[in-house]
Amino acid sequence: MPSFVELLAERTVLLADGATGTNYQNMGIEPGVAPEEWVVDAPEKVQELHRRFAAAGADLVLTCSFGGSSLRLADEALHGRAVEVNRRAAELAREAVGDNVLVAGSLGPTGHLTEPLGPLTHDLAVATYAEQARALTDGGVDLLVLETFFSLDEGLWALEGIQSASDLPLVVSYSFDQGTKTMMGLTPTQVVEAFAPLGIAAIGANCGKSLTDTDVIVDELVAAADGLPLWVKPNAGVPRMVGDSVIYDAGPDDLAEHVRGYVDRGARIVGGCCGSTPEHIAAIAGALGR
Numbered sequence: 001m002p003s004f005v006e007l008l009a010e011r012t013v014l015l016a017d018g019a020t021g022t023n024y025q026n027m028g029i030e031p032g033v034a035p036e037e038w039v040v041d042a043p044e045k046v047q048e049l050h051r052r053f054a055a056a057g058a059d060l061v062l063t064c065s066f067g068g069s070s071l072r073l074a075d076e077a078l079h080g081r082a083v084e085v086n087r088r089a090a091e092l093a094r095e096a097v098g099d100n101v102l103v104a105g106s107l108g109p110t111g112h113l114t115e116p117l118g119p120l121t122h123d124l125a126v127a128t129y130a131e132q133a134r135a136l137t138d139g140g141v142d143l144l145v146l147e148t149f150f151s152l153d154e155g156l157w158a159l160e161g162i163q164s165a166s167d168l169p170l171v172v173s174y175s176f177d178q179g180t181k182t183m184m185g186l187t188p189t190q191v192v193e194a195f196a197p198l199g200i201a202a203i204g205a206n207c208g209k210s211l212t213d214t215d216v217i218v219d220e221l222v223a224a225a226d227g228l229p230l231w232v233k234p235n236a237g238v239p240r241m242v243g244d245s246v247i248y249d250a251g252p253d254d255l256a257e258h259v260r261g262y263v264d265r266g267a268r269i270v271g272g273c274c275g276s277t278p279e280h281i282a283a284i285a286g287a288l289g290r
C-alpha cells in the first residue's frame with residue numbers, strides 16, 4: 001500500500017469516511033456512552049462501521065479515538081486508559097480494512113478551554129497530544145488528523161505535541177460552525193496562515209453547520225491554501241429532531257452534489273462528518289465517477 005503522501009500525489013482526490021458518532025447512534029449506542037467505549041466494549045461494531053465505509057468506497061477511515069485524549073476521558077468510564085484505547089482503536093481499524101485502505105488516527109479537542117479562559121495549559125496540551133499520537137502511531141495508523149478544532153492555541157499546542165511524538169503526516173481540520181468562523185472566531189484564512197508553515201500534509205474543514213456555509217468556507221480555504229492539499233468533511237446538512245431521533249437534512253445525493261463541487265474547486269481529500277452514513281459515502285464515490 002502506498003503511503004498517504006504517495007497516494008495523494010498519485011490521485012486527484014482521496015475519499016475519506018463519514019461520521020462515527022451519529023452512525024453509532026444508528027447502531028444502538030446508549031445515550032451518554034462515549035464512542036471510545038465501544039473500542040473496549042463492542043469492538044465488532046467499531047469494525048463493522050469501518051468495513052461498511054471501506055465497502056462504500058472510502059480510501060481512508062478514521063479511528064474511533066476522537067474523544068480519546070487522556071483529558072477528554074478523565075471524567076468518563078475509560079479514565080486512565082487513553083494509551084490502551086488509542087492503540088486498540090488503531091489496531092481495530094487496521095484489522096477491519098486491511099492494508100488497502102489508509103487508517104487515519106483521529107484526535108479531537110480536549111474539551112477544555114485554554115488559559116486564561118480555562119484550565120488547559122501549553123505543557124498539559126503538548127503532553128496530552130504527544131501521548132495520544134504515540135499510542136495511535138504504535139497501533140499502526142498511516143496518518144494523524146486533528147479534527148473539529150476551534151481554538152488556535154489548542155490546535156497549535158496539539159500540533160507541537162504530535163510532532164514531538166510521531167513522524168507521520170498530519171492533517172489539521174477546523175470546524176467553522178458559527179457561520180463561517182469557528183467558535184473562537186477564527187476564519188479559514190487565519191487557520192491556514194497559522195498552520196501552513198508548520199510542516200503539515202493537508203489543511204481543511206470538517207463538521208461545521210450548513211452545507212451552504214461550507215460552500216463559502218471552501219472558497220476561502222481554496223484562496224488561502226496556496227497549493228497545500230485541502231481536506232473537506234462536512235456534516236450531512238443541519239440536524240433537526242424528529243420525535244426522539246436526530247435527522248440530518250442532506251440525503252446522500254444532496255451531500256454528494258456539494259462534495260463534488262468542493263472537488264471541482266480543488267479539495268483533495270473529501271468525506272462526510274456528522275449525519276453522513278456509508279450510503280452518503282457511496283453516493284460521493286458515485287459522484288466522483290468511481
Ligand SMILES: [Zn+2]
Nearest residue numbers: 207235273274
Ligand atoms: Zn461532525
